[in-house]
Amino acid sequence: MKRLVLVIALIAxxxxxxxxxxxxxxxxxxxxxxxxxxxxxxxxxxLPAAPLLIAAYAFVWVALMMYVWSxxxxxxxxxxxxxxxxxxxxxx
Amino acid sequence: MSRLFVPLLLLAAALFAAAPFVVANxxxxxxxxxxxxxxxxxxxxxxxxxVSAFVCGIASAIYxxxxxxxxxxxxxxxxxxxxLFGLIVLVTGPLWARKAWGVWWEWDARLTxxxxxxxxFLAYLLVRRFGGPGxxxxxxxxxxxxxxxxxxxxxxxxxxxxxHPKTSVVMTLAPGMRAAFWFSVAAFVILYVxxxxxxxxxxxxxxxxxxxxxxxxx
Amino acid sequence: MTQFLRVAWVVMRKxxxxxxxxxxxxxxxxxFAASCVLVFAFAxxxxxxxxxxxxxxxxxxxxxxAGTLGLGRTFERERHTETLRALMLAPSDRPAIxxxxxxxxxxxxxxxxxxxxxMVGLLFHAPVFARPLWLAALLAAGTLGFASVGTLFAAMxxxxxxxxVLLPVLLYPIxxxxxxxxxxxxxxxxxxxxxxxxxxxWAALLVFFDVVFVTLSLWTFEPLMTE
Numbered sequence: 001m002k003r004l005v006l007v008i009a010l011i012a013x014x015x016x017x018x019x020x021x022x023x024x025x026x027x028x029x030x031x032x033x034x035x036x037x038x039x040x041x042x043x044x045x046x047l048p049a050a051p052l053l054i055a056a057y058a059f060v061w062v063a064l065m066m067y068v069w070s071x072x073x074x075x076x077x078x079x080x081x082x083x084x085x086x087x088x089x090x091x092x
Numbered sequence: 093m094s095r096l097f098v099p100l101l102l103l104a105a106a107l108f109a110a111a112p113f114v115v116a117n118x119x120x121x122x123x124x125x126x127x128x129x130x131x132x133x134x135x136x137x138x139x140x141x142x143v144s145a146f147v148c149g150i151a152s153a154i155y156x157x158x159x160x161x162x163x164x165x166x167x168x169x170x171x172x173x174x175x176l177f178g179l180i181v182l183v184t185g186p187l188w189a190r191k192a193w194g195v196w197w198e199w200d201a202r203l204t205x206x207x208x209x210x211x212x213f214l215a216y217l218l219v220r221r222f223g224g225p226g227x228x229x230x231x232x233x234x235x236x237x238x239x240x241x242x243x244x245x246x247x248x249x250x251x252x253x254x255x256h257p258k259t260s261v262v263m264t265l266a267p268g269m270r271a272a273f274w275f276s277v278a279a280f281v282i283l284y285v286x287x288x289x290x291x292x293x294x295x296x297x298x299x300x301x302x303x304x305x306x307x308x309x310x
Numbered sequence: 311m312t313q314f315l316r317v318a319w320v321v322m323r324k325x326x327x328x329x330x331x332x333x334x335x336x337x338x339x340x341x342f343a344a345s346c347v348l349v350f351a352f353a354x355x356x357x358x359x360x361x362x363x364x365x366x367x368x369x370x371x372x373x374x375x376a377g378t379l380g381l382g383r384t385f386e387r388e389r390h391t392e393t394l395r396a397l398m399l400a401p402s403d404r405p406a407i408x409x410x411x412x413x414x415x416x417x418x419x420x421x422x423x424x425x426x427x428x429m430v431g432l433l434f435h436a437p438v439f440a441r442p443l444w445l446a447a448l449l450a451a452g453t454l455g456f457a458s459v460g461t462l463f464a465a466m467x468x469x470x471x472x473x474x475v476l477l478p479v480l481l482y483p484i485x486x487x488x489x490x491x492x493x494x495x496x497x498x499x500x501x502x503x504x505x506x507x508x509x510x511x512w513a514a515l516l517v518f519f520d521v522v523f524v525t526l527s528l529w530t531f532e533p534l535m536t537e
Contacts, residue, residue, distance in 0.1 A: 047190065047191050049125060049126040049127035049191050050126060052127055052130070052187045052188065052190060052191050053126060053127055053129055053130060053187075055187055056130045056133065056134070056183070056184040056187040056188065057112075057130075057133060059180070059183050059184065059187075060133050060137070060180050060184065063176065063179060063180055063183075064176075064180075064283070067176050067287070068287075068290075071287075071290055071291060071294060074294055075293075075294055075297065078294065078297045078298060078301055079297075081301050082297065082300065082301050082304070085301065085304045085305060085308065086304070088308055089304070089307075089308060
């Protein structure tokens with residue numbers, strides 16, 4: 001249950017991070033001669049790197065944890081089936 | 093393997109817990125700055141994707157030519173891990189590219205061939221799931237072709253003009269980055285071994301259940 | 311070696327003889343390929359004329375689609391009459407049977423291409439007769455790469471479930487590099503001044519793919535077809 005909550009929380013973070021990456025926040029421009037308003041900078045320079053970085057790392061963690069969780073679930077089901085079958089085997 | 097499992101698990105947990113700090117302490121790359129730190133997860137994941145493709149291919153060959161059921165189970169596990177690590181590569185890459193190259197995706201040799209490798213192993217999983225009886229052999233052939241594809245993916249970036257960095261980058265890292273990078277690689281290798289073992293164990297358990305089921309039915 | 315070649319030749323002749331009686335697969339596959347080209351020509355239109363740069367891509371896509379269809383139909387016929395099992399029971403080299411089927415497939419695709427190339431040249435004003443030998447080399451190498459993997463998978467899928475949809479699912483990711491190389495090489499030849507070194511590079515890459523794919527297919531055909 002706690003694992004599920006953690007996974008959902010991390011998934012919830014991901015779209016937020018991506019959406020944030022799309023919006024350029026106001027930034028002072030790097031050294032240059034004339035005044036260039038932020039909206040005139042090339043778009044790649046406007047993008048803050050941190051949300052992309054966080055989104056990338058969050059995705060890695062989420063993907064790995066979801067996989068481990070699915071393994072856990074499948075193993076639990078198999079254990080149940082195994083116990084079931086062993087009860088059905090006639091005792092010698 | 094079972095005796096090593098828990099110590100390896102603890103080691104992997106420790107490595108991954110320390111990873112953010114190690115990565116944060118690595119020096120910034122000149123042109124790309126902060127976003128380059130995705131490198132420490134993107135490249136080891138790609139390495140594990142290639143390794144897993146080889147494991148799947150070799151295990152499939154052993155299954156096809158030696159009829160070893162255990163090899164088939166390893167192949168199934170490795171096939172899933174190619175898709176998992178491939179997904180990580182294909183998501184972290186564009187997130188990095190958006191900042192570094194200005195575009196999410198480019199149809200150049202490296203990206204296209206990586207996507208195709210991922211799709212080959214996705215098809216591998218589809219065949220195993222929906223191919224009906226005898227699909228393990230079909231899937232085995234797919235895995236062999238997928239494995240043959242890996243060297244092509246690797247060298248594509250050296251022979252074609254692409255935006256993607258060349259393979260020489262890894263060997264010529266700055267000293268500070270080198271430590272962080274190989275630390276990440278170690279963590280991912282241990283993680284890969286653990287996941288492969290877990291998944292194979294699941295397959296083994298599945299096979300046992302099926303055997304008992306068939307024995308009961310008789 | 312001669313035994314091997316003789317078996318392959320016999321299998322190919324068998325396929326072609328059966329096909330020549332009804333000519334069903336040839337007619338339908340060629341018609342399908344031509345329809346593909348027409349659909350693309352109508353879809354990729356600017357100011358009432360088809361896009362001229364699209365010729366190479368459309369040619370190869372149509373070959374790929376027609377090839378997939380032809381593979382499915384050919385092996386469906388085998389499945390229907392259970393001749394594949396009979397072939398497997400014959401005391402001959404299994405890879406020879408594969409080569410025989412591959413040769414039959416290559417003949418079918420050669421007929422398709424003989425119709426498609428002039429058609430593409432006509433509809434897209436592509437200079438298909440500017441460097442005919444290079445174009446033929448590219449088509450031959452690319453078709454061999456595609457057909458070698460296709461024959462292997464189609465033969466394997468004969469006894470599988472969902473075989474119609476699985477053939478493209480399995481075939482395309484592996485053969486897309488072949489298609490890409492073919493398209494790039496052909497596009498280099500279709501330029502105003504044909505770029506021969508470029509075409510030669512892509513042809514060499516295609517030959518490399520062919521070697522890898524044919525070797526892998528020959529190697530795995532026997533264990534795959536055995537129960």
